Amino acid sequence: MIKNRKIGFIGAGNMAQAMIKALVDSKSVDAGNLFATNRSPGKLKKVEELYGVHPLATNEDLVDTCEIIVVAVKPQDLAPVLEPIASSFHQGHLVISVAAGFSTESLQRLIPNAGGIARAMPNTPATIRKAVVGYCLAENSSAYQGTVEDFLKPLGIVVPADEGDQFVALTVSCGSGTGFVFEIMQYWQEWVEEHGFDPETARKMVVQTFLGAAELAAAAESTSIQELQDRVVSKKGVTFAGLQSMRELEVERALRYSFEKAALRDQEISRGTAKQ
Ligand SMILES: NC(=O)c1ccc[n+]([C@@H]2O[C@H](COP(=O)([O-])OP(=O)(O)OC[C@H]3O[C@@H](n4cnc5c(N)ncnc54)[C@H](OP(=O)(O)O)[C@@H]3O)[C@@H](O)[C@H]2O)c1
Structure with missing residues (x-):
């Protein structure tokens, strides 16, 4: 169950907003348990006003506050975002990245202390809860499968995919x-x-x-x-x-x-x- 878990979004852009809207609309989380950071202040204000998401000043604060961390920055921003806060992660964290083209192996290298790592590929119909969301888990993260699926289900249909050709096909056919x-x-x-x-x-x-x-x-x-x-x-x-x-x-x-x-x-x- 994710209802009572504290969930944080690093990056409050298009995809994060679509996911936040779906989670709030589906009532699968309490808005009080949602947190976010963003590089520029405008989008943070928007998610606060629209969905009651708590803005946090730094990514480090977000990792310290939340158990489920959704990384929703552009792929080129992902390493610069995670590297400086890598030591803040611990075994209690589940990290779900939506960055295209960023493998679970690369994520594991960046944040080796995180308990669970997953990669998800939603598409923008997530806003109206009609997405196709593919996901795969990092090695040693299979215990998190139920939590990852609970988190993704409000967005639409959830499809597990092998990280390789299947994930690419899902990214192209559904994401793009x-x-x-x-x-x-x-x-x-x-x-x-x-x-x-x-x-x-x-x-x-x-x-x-x-x-x-x-x-x-x-x-x-x-x-x-x-x-x-x-x-x-x-x-x-x-x-x-x-x-x-x-x-x-x-x-x-x-x-x-x-x-x-x-x-x-x-x-x-x-x-x-x-x-x-
Ligand atoms: N859009 C889609 O259809 C789609 C589908 C599947 C997956 N994705 C994936 O989702 C991810 C986000 O895409 P998007 O379309 O949502 O992009 P976006 O609208 O540009 O959102 C990314 C957000 O990350 C913020 N950001 C950058 N550096 C940051 C930092 N250091 N700390 C906190 N926030 C930071 C940016 O802030 P600023 O306000 O300063 O720009 C921006 O709001 C990408 O990796 C993409 O591959 C997108």
Whole structure:
């Protein structure tokens, strides 16, 4: 149970705010048990005003105050943040890092005294508790699995992943995936607008189409996505013509290629952070 645990966020940016909102909305924690630090004061004030999170002056204070520490700074800031406070960690601490490309092994090297270390990859729908959150545990941290899952569950669905190819695939398909879906939604909206709909109506049409398709797929769990698609397509009909063109233009290849590029970038970042 995490209800009565003191949880601290190092960094109160986009991802931390999405996580804090989900935790508070789900009532799985008491806002009185949430603490945060941030480099600049504005975001700290915001999380205090919106969610009742207690601001703390230094990262050291945060580690001294909390049992669960969520590190939510950019990957390039992670080592400079943890190095000076490494000696403040002890066996009672569980550290959950959301930094992309930063392995549990690198984290263990930075903060060897922490009791448990986990790496999590949420996506921004965490704000509305609809995230896909992947996680993996550092070696010798398996005792923390229940706590890590309890902490992540309010954000959406929780998926354990091996730290390697699986974690990269999860980062690309779900973490970056939200960004890819938004890219496609923009092309969709532009096309609708070109056909005389005002931007507001076009946006609603596109959002509802994605939402409707996703919710239909979620509701029909035992039906494959291919089967759901087949129900929209009649031979030589309108959808059939569009799909045929998509296949001729090799949309699948373009997407696969883009996923692979993103995966390579993730590995590049990992190699860079591993050197730190
Ligand atoms: N955004 C996503 O969709 C997403 C998804 C999955 C994982 N992540 C991961 O989440 C992490 C944070 O990303 P983000 O999008 O939330 O970035 P962000 O909005 O820039 O938040 C990072 C925060 O860390 C603060 N910070 C930097 N140095 C600090 C220090 N020494 N002490 C305390 N706070 C410090 C920054 O303060 P300032 O106010 O001074 O900038 C900033 O508010 C990244 O590692 C990213 O890989 C993000």
